[in-house]
Amino acid sequence: MYKYLNILETPSDLRKLKREDLPILAEEARDFILDIVSTKTGHLGASLGVIELTIALHYYYNTPTDLLIWDVGHQAYGHKLFTGRKSDFQSLRQLNGMSGFPDRTESEFDAFGVGHSSTSISAITGMALANRLKNDKRKHLAVIGDASIVSGMAFEGLNHLGDTDLNVNIILNDNNIGIDPAVGALQNHFNNTSSASKVDFFEALGFNYIGPIDGHNFDELFKAFDELENLKGPNLLHIKTIKGKGYESAEKDQVLWHSPGKFDKKTGIISPKKEKLSYQKVVGDSLIELFKDNNQVAAITPAMPTGSGMVELMQLYPGRVWNVGIAEQHAVTLAAGLATQGITPYCVIYSTFLQRAYDQVIHDVALQNLPVVFLIDRAGFVGSDGATHHGLFDISFLNSIPNMAVACPADENELKELIEMGAHTSTPLAIRYPKGEVQSLNFPSQNTEIGKAKTLNKGEKTAILSTGHIASNIQKAIEGLDFSWYHFPFVKPLDLESLKNIFENYSHILTFENGIKNGGFGASILDIANSNNYKGQVEIHAYPDEFIAHGTIDELENLAGLDSISIRKRFEELI
Numbered sequence: 056m057y058k059y060l061n062i063l064e065t066p067s068d069l070r071k072l073k074r075e076d077l078p079i080l081a082e083e084a085r086d087f088i089l090d091i092v093s094t095k096t097g098h099l100g101a102s103l104g105v106i107e108l109t110i111a112l113h114y115y116y117n118t119p120t121d122l123l124i125w126d127v128g129h130q131a132y133g134h135k136l137f138t139g140r141k142s143d144f145q146s147l148r149q150l151n152g153m154s155g156f157p158d159r160t161e162s163e164f165d166a167f168g169v170g171h172s173s174t175s176i177s178a179i180t181g182m183a184l185a186n187r188l189k190n191d192k193r194k195h196l197a198v199i200g201d202a203s204i205v206s207g208m209a210f211e212g213l214n215h216l217g218d219t220d221l222n223v224n225i226i227l228n229d230n231n232i233g234i235d236p237a238v239g240a241l242q243n244h245f246n247n248t249s250s251a252s253k254v255d256f257f258e259a260l261g262f263n264y265i266g267p268i269d270g271h272n273f274d275e276l277f278k279a280f281d282e283l284e285n286l287k288g289p290n291l292l293h294i295k296t297i298k299g300k301g302y303e304s305a306e307k308d309q310v311l312w313h314s315p316g317k318f319d320k321k322t323g324i325i326s327p328k329k330e331k332l333s334y335q336k337v338v339g340d341s342l343i344e345l346f347k348d349n350n351q352v353a354a355i356t357p358a359m360p361t362g363s364g365m366v367e368l369m370q371l372y373p374g375r376v377w378n379v380g381i382a383e384q385h386a387v388t389l390a391a392g393l394a395t396q397g398i399t400p401y402c403v404i405y406s407t408f409l410q411r412a413y414d415q416v417i418h419d420v421a422l423q424n425l426p427v428v429f430l431i432d433r434a435g436f437v438g439s440d441g442a443t444h445h446g447l448f449d450i451s452f453l454n455s456i457p458n459m460a461v462a463c464p465a466d467e468n469e470l471k472e473l474i475e476m477g478a479h480t481s482t483p484l485a486i487r488y489p490k491g492e493v494q495s496l497n498f499p500s501q502n503t504e505i506g507k508a509k510t511l512n513k514g515e516k517t518a519i520l521s522t523g524h525i526a527s528n529i530q531k532a533i534e535g536l537d538f539s540w541y542h543f544p545f546v547k548p549l550d551l552e553s554l555k556n557i558f559e560n561y562s563h564i565l566t567f568e569n570g571i572k573n574g575g576f577g578a579s580i581l582d583i584a585n586s587n588n589y590k591g592q593v594e595i596h597a598y599p600d601e602f603i604a605h606g607t608i609d610e611l612e613n614l615a616g617l618d619s620i621s622i623r624k625r626f627e628e629l630i
């Protein structure tokens with residue numbers, strides 16, 4: 056079917072082609088990626104945008120000896136296609152299949168594991184320093200996008216690298232967009248100012264600057280690579296590309312086609328999502344409600360307005376909702392600043408990306424005991440994005456912070472209540488919730504109170520204690536059984552009074568949470584049980600102490616023994 060892609064597996068095959076063959080190969084690669092993503096789902100626009108760059112880099116440089124890092128790595132489907140993984144695309148982002156991001160354990164061509172943005176400059180600098188110590192002359196290359204290079208961590212890397220004489224090549228892939236439209240002075244600078252001012256900017260940081268060039272033009276790419284060979288680094292090559300290049304729908308709506316889901320390749324019609332209502336929609340609508348009657352609240356999203364359900368809120372309240380770009384640390388401390396002046400900020404941030412702002416949560420918010428509300432999205436398994444994106448750690452890493460309240464609503468009704476409560480908080484409050492469809496558990500309507508558990512079932516001997524959205528799996532598993540079930544909307548502060556009563560009345564306690572075991576909800580219960588000389592058994596059901604790869608959420612919950620069937624099986628062993 057393909058003239059070149061069929062005979063090509065690795066860069067050494069690629070280098071046998073003539074340069075004039077490469078545009079045809081690029082077309083074939085785009086067609087292949089469209090076939091895969093339209094049926095398997097995944098990131099589309101970014102990969103289509105760097106096909107020429109990917110081919111040129113593997114053609115010109117001696118990968119994998121020359122080291123190549125893809126920042127974020129969501130644009131690396133072409134990189135994987137040309138580095139021996141063509142047949143692995145059938146398993147893209149599936150359980151035990153190929154990852155959606157470069158991964159050192161997957162291929163020698165994946166110089167660095169990625170998924171979180173803005174790490175490539177620091178990593179490639181580390182590699183170059185190490186190889187200089189070994190007198191190893193290999194080349195060092197990093198490709199970073201225009202939204203990723205303006206992140207704090209990228210600047211830390213540029214600041215260091217620019218102060219060395221390392222012969223590292225940073226390739227700025229500038230398509231004037233992140234996932235959502237570009238924000239911030241720096242992205243404006245890259246996209247709107249003259250070349251001269253860009254030269255000044257990067258040369259001021261100690262880089263030789265080349266560009267901007269057309270990143271879809273092989274001749275311009277190779278000419279620039281030749282120029283780089285004659286420069287004593289560090290160098291920055293600025294290329295302009297189109298996100299979604301070569302597929303009209305993806306070029307036209309670059310936000311939607313960042314990760315479109317399944318679609319018909321021929322018509323560009325995206326398969327409708329079966330989702331009745333998402334947690335993200337509930338959050339967006341709840342905040343719209345809140346903002347209507349309360350002008351003392353604000354919201355912040357670090358570069359994820361669409362994914363976090365913030366787009367409508369931003370349109371309605373542009374003066375009180377800010378997309379700060381890929382800047383999680385700034386987002387948290389911006390919130391802290393707002394809170395000192397009597398504005399209650401909702402910092403809406405994916406669990407996995409909050410990891411990047413841990414010190415700001417402690418040092419700027421909790422230590423000063425400021426009323427910041429963290430709406431922590433993508434809590435628990437996220438599915439096909441895998442280990443770099445699951446929200447497994449937030450209960451544990453927040454649980455250990457003084458002054459921090461940690462809420463894990465069972466469903467969207469409780470989430471709504473907690474969001475409303477947040478507007479009145481005088482201290483830090485974190486509320487975590489998962490990706491995707493709401494559960495509508497229709498719990499008996501009990502008002503949610505800080506630090507108070509809810510009794511959902513009364514039984515004998517065995518007590519089930521849960522927190523968060525695992526409740527939906529427990530509700531299915533407990534059907535017809537006379538176990539007691541207590542739901543704890545708050546991991547912190549815990550309902551010590553209810554716990555004391557539970558310790559006195561039950562000989563066996565099982566705890567459940569959508570988070571890792573270490574330092575989580577169950578660990579806190581066990582700690583309190585021990586300090587109360589509880590003689591019964593506490594059995595903790597949480598994610599294991601290991602990184603969990605990609606798969607569907609159901610598959611991953613089953614592997615962790617936290618799906619309703621596995622839970623039911625455990626319950627039946629206790630009858």
Ligand SMILES: Cc1ncc(C[n+]2csc(CCOP(=O)(O)OP(=O)(O)O)c2C)c(N)n1
Binds near residue numbers: 101200233357
């Ligand atoms: C620390 C971190 N924050 C947020 C994200 C989510 N994210 C993935 S890709 C992306 C936009 C990247 O834009 P850019 O670097 O310009 O690459 P492009 O998609 O345009 O190729 C964002 C915000 C992330 N992966 N890591």
Ligand SMILES: CC(=O)[C@@H](O)[C@H](O)COP(=O)(O)O
Binds near residue numbers: 127129437
């Ligand atoms: C590559 C990246 O980090 C984002 O595109 C992320 O995959 C978004 O996740 P959601 O699709 O859950 O919003």
Ligand SMILES: [Mg+2]
Binds near residue numbers: 201202
């Ligand atoms: Mg971009």
